[in-house]
Amino acid sequence: MAFIMAVSAAGCGNGKTSEKTIEYKSDLPDYDAKRGQLELSLNAWYSPKPTDEAFAEYKDCGFNYVFLMGNQVGSLGDPRIKSALELCDKYGIKAFVDCGSQIQNCFDYKQYNDYPAFVGFNIDEPMLYYNTVNHKQGVTEIGNYIESFENAFPNKSFLINMNPTTSLFLFPNDAEDYDAYIEGVHNALENVRTGDKWLSVDDYPIMYNGSNKTNKNYLKASWLEQLEYMARYKEVYGDVKTNMFIQAMPYTPGHEREVTEADLELQLYCCLAFNFDMISYFCYHSPSASEEFNDTDIALVDRNGIKQPLWEAAKRLNEEIRMFEHVYLQFNHWQGAYTAVGTNNSADNYDNKTLFLQRPLAENRLGELKKITSAEDVLVSLARDDGNNCAYTVVNYNETTLGKSNRVTMEFKNAHYAIIYKGGEKSIAALKDHKLELQLGVGEGAYIIPDHFSA
Numbered sequence: 315m316a317f318i319m320a321v322s323a324a325g326c327g328n329g330k331t332s333e334k335t336i337e338y339k340s341d342l343p344d345y346d347a348k349r350g351q352l353e354l355s356l357n358a359w360y361s362p363k364p365t366d367e368a369f370a371e372y373k374d375c376g377f378n379y380v381f382l383m384g385n386q387v388g389s390l391g392d393p394r395i396k397s398a399l400e401l402c403d404k405y406g407i408k409a410f411v412d413c414g415s416q417i418q419n420c421f422d423y424k425q426y427n428d429y430p431a432f433v434g435f436n437i438d439e440p441m442l443y444y445n446t447v448n449h450k451q452g453v454t455e456i457g458n459y460i461e462s463f464e465n466a467f468p469n470k471s472f473l474i475n476m477n478p479t480t481s482l483f484l485f486p487n488d489a490e491d492y493d494a495y496i497e498g499v500h501n502a503l504e505n506v507r508t509g510d511k512w513l514s515v516d517d518y519p520i521m522y523n524g525s526n527k528t529n530k531n532y533l534k535a536s537w538l539e540q541l542e543y544m545a546r547y548k549e550v551y552g553d554v555k556t557n558m559f560i561q562a563m564p565y566t567p568g569h570e571r572e573v574t575e576a577d578l579e580l581q582l583y584c585c586l587a588f589n590f591d592m593i594s595y596f597c598y599h600s601p602s603a604s605e606e607f608n609d610t611d612i613a614l615v616d617r618n619g620i621k622q623p624l625w626e627a628a629k630r631l632n633e634e635i636r637m638f639e640h641v642y643l644q645f646n647h648w649q650g651a652y653t654a655v656g657t658n659n660s661a662d663n664y665d666n667k668t669l670f671l672q673r674p675l676a677e678n679r680l681g682e683l684k685k686i687t688s689a690e691d692v693l694v695s696l697a698r699d700d701g702n703n704c705a706y707t708v709v710n711y712n713e714t715t716l717g718k719s720n721r722v723t724m725e726f727k728n729a730h731y732a733i734i735y736k737g738g739e740k741s742i743a744a745l746k747d748h749k750l751e752l753q754l755g756v757g758e759g760a761y762i763i764p765d766h767f768s769a
Contacts, residue, residue: 358598376632402431434471457502516559576757583759729764
């Protein structure tokens with residue numbers, strides 16, 4: 315349906331509309347008509363203390379889901395779980411409850427069904443088969459309980475959070491490869507009839523190696539490949555939702571560095587680039603110091619419940635995404651992703667392994683996008699809505715401590731205008747010669763919808 319839009323006649327390097335506007339006619343859908351009706355799931359691991367103040371702060375930070383687990387709420391049967399569910403009901407937060415290492419542990423807690431906030435249970439990092447090291451059930455065993463789970467918890471989900479690709483080598487007698495692992499998880503959920511089927515994984519890209527004198531800070535080489543696996547299988551199966559955990563704190567081994575706002579933004583927009591339905595922070599409340607976590611490993615909230623500076627950054631970024639989540643969720647047909655080496659890095663010996671994708675989109679399959687060039691390395695993905703219109707997520711994909719801003723040029727085939735969501739603001743730019751110029755800061759992303767039609 316055609317409608318009229320006020321449009322910037324200038325370029326959009328800063329993502330803001332200029333004062334000079336013109337009117338143009340478009341037959342793109344009115345995506346804003348669904349504002350408030352579609353909401354991205356933003357979640358976090360290690361839940362806050364079950365008090366009004368702590369849960370009000372959690373909601374204020376932009377989260378609408380929570381994993382009820384950790385030292386602040388205890389485990390199954392702990393009365394603090396019920397207190398937390400009551401607070402979730404009060405503040406409009408949906409909750410997964412961690413069921414430990416055995417799915418049958420949850421069957422004694424049908425009373426959780428009484429809380430509207432309760433959406434199901436989760437189990438963390440099972441392998442395909444029973445793990446003799448940590449005595450966790452395998453995915454194949456979990457599948458045997460799903461029908462009973464459905465009967466005990468109608469309309470509830472059972473979320474299996476998988477190991478990442480780099481963990482498979484730790485268990486050589488398990489899944490043959492990652493494809494077999496994901497297929498095993500999906501097969502285990504085959505009997506789910508009323509709840510959602512979730513493919514979930516935690517894998518963290520913010521790396522540190524103190525012994526490397528030149529590149530102590532770097533991005534995990536296989537991280538984009540992990541995101542790609544999840545997006546691809548979401549499209550293959552067609553009946554699953556996907557969740558990705560992002561790193562919001564340092565931890566050992568290999569991740570002992572401060573996480574910054576730019577690190578969070580880079581991870582969030584990369585998750586959007588691979589059409590995730592839920593993005594979960596690791597962690598919200600700081601876990602207790604132990605063999606796994608040091609005293610200095612602090613999350614968004616410290617062990618005394620005090621908000622850290624990164625809490626404010628997370629709130630700003632969550633609010634930014636909330637500005638266009640209803641648009642993003644209408645482009646629900648992921649087509650693929652593409653990475654491009656920046657012109658500043660085009661020497662013959664340049665080899666950025668962090669840009670690796672197993673099945674990148676070919677340059678001639680980028681939809682309305684004819685060509686993309688950038689000063690620094692860039693990630694771009696394509697998704698379509700039900701009307702086959704294109705949307706692109708563009709990310710300045712570079713190690714954030716290098717401080718690289720990026721000038722990106724997107725040349726379209728027919729588009730005369732582009733709708734841009736950047737920095738929490740919506741703007742519309744008139745394009746000269748079908749080209750859009752974007753200036754992206756360190757770790758910054760943008761969401762772009764080209765429009766073919768002229769004034």
